[in-house]
Amino acid sequence: MRKLPLVAIPLVLFVLLVVFLFQGLFSDPRALDSQATGKPLPTFELPDLMDPDITYTQSSFKGDVTILNVWGVWCVTCAVEMPYLTELRQQQGVRFVGLYFDQDLDPDFGTKTLSRVQQEVTNMLARFGNPYTYNIFDVYRDTSLDLGVTGAPEHFVIDHHGVIRLHHVGDINERVWNNKVGPVYRKLVAEMQQASAQAGEP
């Protein structure tokens, strides 16, 4: 009887290993911890995609809750989510701003003209719906790098102070909106309304 605990050790180790490996079956190896969440937007100064005379900076995001959507016309998943994003904008008044970057446009050896990019974007938005209040053109893809973007589409939910509160990699569909992005967005809108009500009182 005294030997029993010693015999149990391999069994316990085995069970622990099984639990550990079983969890691994459901974890996503591509999911990285976002470094951007909880931080203010990186500093940037970028032109509007459609009108390069307009310039945006990180402070353009203050005063409104925004979902910054990283996208491009070359991105298939972006085209898939676009109708749903447009629906969200029209029915719930969700504010989307696009951070557009191009794949073919080599910043140092540019082969594509700006007007061509604009034409492609106009065509795509006409076809799938336009969820964007405006689009920022990340010419050198520097701001994407600063945000820790690995591809498209990616979404950053930004509060009215210009702080990133949620980083979602991948598309937004109905399930993602209802379970992940939507609740955070609504909470931030409520926060903003509360803050403006308090500011109005005294």
Next chain:
Amino acid sequence: MIVRQYGLLLLLLLSTAVMAAEDNFAFEDPSQRAAFLRLTEELRCPMCQNQNIADSDAMIAHDMRRKIYSLLQQGQSEEQIIDYMKARYGDFVHYQPPVNAATLWLWALPVIFAGVAVMVIVRRRRPELPEDMAAKLAKADEMLKREQE
């Protein structure tokens, strides 16, 4: 004839070196070039996850190489550039994991395992007969002797 064939074979072997596409980055200082090569080998592509950014052809890897180059030109050290990438893509981006509470087990577990194994072996080396077992054996011997008589 054979010499020519071997010559062709040799040329074929050498041609693989030409296949490895590289962006054109010009360095004035050879030590900066060495730093660039070391960094692109040590940093991991966040998109194609089991390649370093020297190997990867993903757009993000291109952008990271470009960034490393410009940071080197600005005079930043290798350490600074690694921290720069870590601040954006997390510890994941560096192939050398830092020692912290979560990763400590990578180093501790093999040591603990070896320690336990040594302990088990040492204990098994000296089989001590329990006292009552010795008595029982003595008794059994006696019984055997009696039977032989």
